[in-house]
Each structure stands twice: as C-alpha cells, then as structure tokens.
Amino acid sequence: MPRDLSKNVVPKEGVQGPAGPQGPPGEGLSSSDVVPGPQGPQGPQGPTASISNDADNRVTTAVGDGTLNAEENLTFDGSTLSVTGEISATTLDIGGTDITASAADINAISSANPISSGSIVNTDGFIIRDDDKMTQVTVGSLTSFFESSLNTLNSVTSLGILTSLQVDYIYINGNTIGYLSDTDLLTLTSGLLTVAGEVSMTTLDIGGTNVSATAAELNILDGVTSTAAELNILDGVTST
Incomplete structure (x- = not known):
C-alpha cells in the first residue's frame, strides 16, 4: 500500500506580498458644515441689591445677607480716601516707601508719651531736619557742633539775664563773684564792693x-x- 506523505509535511509561511495602493480620502466636515443650535430662553432677572445708608462718595461693604451698606466713616471722592476711625494695616506705604517704624516707635514722639528720666550719653540720638529730610544724629555730634560754634563766636551783643554763670574757675551767682570753693569772695551792691578776703x-x-x-x-x-x-x-x- 502506498504511503501518504502529505500528512507528515509542515506547511511553510509564504513571504508577505507588496502593500496595496492607498485608498481615497474620506469625506470630512468643515466649519461651515457646523450649524449652532437655537438660543435658549433668557433667564429670570436677579434680585436688585439693597444699599443701606446710601450717600454720595460712601464706600459700600457687603453685609453678608446679600445686601450692601454705605459706610459713613469711609468715603472716596475719586482722589482722596477718608477714614474716620482706626486703620489696621500690616504695612504702611507713603509715596512708595514702606514705613518700617513700629507703632511703639511712632508713639514715642507723641506728647502724650511719658518723658523718660534716663541719662543722655553721646551714642543717644536726636531727630533733626537735614535739608529736605528728617534724620537722626548722635548727642556726640551735637556736642562737637556746639563746641565748635562757641569757639568761633566773635562777639556776643546780647545774652539776656543769667542768674548764675561759671567760666572755668570763676563763679558768678546773683551779686557774688567767687573762685573755686570761695564762691562769694566778692559781693556787689549799689556803690559798694565788699571783699571777703585779701586784695592784692x-x-x-x-x-x-x-x-x-x-x-x-x-x-x-x-x-x-x-x-x-x-x-x-x-x-x-x-x-x-
């Protein structure tokens, strides 16, 4: 009987054939093909805002219940914001410059602030006007300035009334003139000079x-x- 060899043969995969030609482009939609739907109906009108205390130039604030309040103590006329009361701010800016001084620093120059009885030393500072700005100078700088100015005085035409004066070791107090510990060596009265000591x-x-x-x-x-x-x-x- 002849042998059937076809049952024992494994078929091989053939080589891939060439790609076919590209098909024609499909039909797309242009912007002119998009048609908007009809406009929906207009919604109902919202409630009219209620403003309490309304007046000219008052700034309005929200009350929290859907109504507004025109603040009597806060007004703006287009150029000036006026506040009657207290302003709370984390930073105060004047003319583009932040104020770095604390509230305590500013209150220190108030006339209502109690005057300190502490001693003054050369490193302490004073606030003075220097040309067109305010600045701080030390007590030592003022001392040097006054000493220099007094040293260059040419003449004093008027000094007012002094009840006492010390120039180096000479003391003048009322109608007495003295030296160091002997402060009443000379006593002057009308037409009379009394010397409590010796005249040389x-x-x-x-x-x-x-x-x-x-x-x-x-x-x-x-x-x-x-x-x-x-x-x-x-x-x-x-x-x-």
Missing part, C-alpha cells in the same frame, strides 16, 4: 589819685582817717 594790687587809687605810700608806711596810720593826698605826704616816713 600793684597800685591803689583813691578818688583818682594813686597812693604811692607802701603798705608798711600805710600801716603806721592804723586808725587815722586821711585823704589820698594826705597819705602821699607820708611817702618815705618811717616814724611811729
């Missing part, structure tokens, strides 16, 4: 006439009342 001089003038007698010669006349001319007669006298 090179020439003694009495009534316009110099006294030429020496102190030793004058001591001879202890208790005698004489004029300056009479005293001058004794010039050179050594008798007792």
Whole structure:
C-alpha cells in the first residue's frame, strides 16, 4: 500500500506580498458644515441689591445677607480716601516707601508719651531736619557742633539775664563773684564792693589819685582817717 506523505509535511509561511495602493480620502466636515443650535430662553432677572445708608462718595461693604451698606466713616471722592476711625494695616506705604517704624516707635514722639528720666550719653540720638529730610544724629555730634560754634563766636551783643554763670574757675551767682570753693569772695551792691578776703594790687587809687605810700608806711596810720593826698605826704616816713 502506498504511503501518504502529505500528512507528515509542515506547511511553510509564504513571504508577505507588496502593500496595496492607498485608498481615497474620506469625506470630512468643515466649519461651515457646523450649524449652532437655537438660543435658549433668557433667564429670570436677579434680585436688585439693597444699599443701606446710601450717600454720595460712601464706600459700600457687603453685609453678608446679600445686601450692601454705605459706610459713613469711609468715603472716596475719586482722589482722596477718608477714614474716620482706626486703620489696621500690616504695612504702611507713603509715596512708595514702606514705613518700617513700629507703632511703639511712632508713639514715642507723641506728647502724650511719658518723658523718660534716663541719662543722655553721646551714642543717644536726636531727630533733626537735614535739608529736605528728617534724620537722626548722635548727642556726640551735637556736642562737637556746639563746641565748635562757641569757639568761633566773635562777639556776643546780647545774652539776656543769667542768674548764675561759671567760666572755668570763676563763679558768678546773683551779686557774688567767687573762685573755686570761695564762691562769694566778692559781693556787689549799689556803690559798694565788699571783699571777703585779701586784695592784692600793684597800685591803689583813691578818688583818682594813686597812693604811692607802701603798705608798711600805710600801716603806721592804723586808725587815722586821711585823704589820698594826705597819705602821699607820708611817702618815705618811717616814724611811729
């Protein structure tokens, strides 16, 4: 009997054939083919906002129940915002410059702020106007300025009334003039100078006439009342 070999043969896959030609493009839709649907009906009108306390230039704020309130203490006329009351802000800007001073710093210059009794040292500062701006200078700078200005004073024509004055070691207080601890060495009254101490001089003038007698010669006349001319007669006298 002949053998059927076809049952034992495994068929092989053939090679892929060439690609077929591209088909024609499909039909698309252009923008002109899109037709809008009909417009829906208009919705009902919303409720009219209610403004309480309405007045010219008042700024309105929301109340929270769908109504508005025209603020009596907050107005704006197109250029000026006016607030009657308190403003709370995290940053205050004036002319494009932030104010970095704290509220406590600003309150320190208020007249209602209590005056401190602390001591003043050279490193403390004062606020002064420097040309067109305000700035701080130290006490030491002011001290140097005043000392320099006083040193260059040419003349003082008026000083007002001083009740006391100290110039180096000289003290003037009321009608007394003194030196260091002896502050009342000289006392001045109308037409009289009282010296609470000793007078040292090179020439003694009495009534316009110099006294030429020496102190030793004058001591001879202890208790005698004489004029300056009479005293001058004794010039050179050594008798007792």
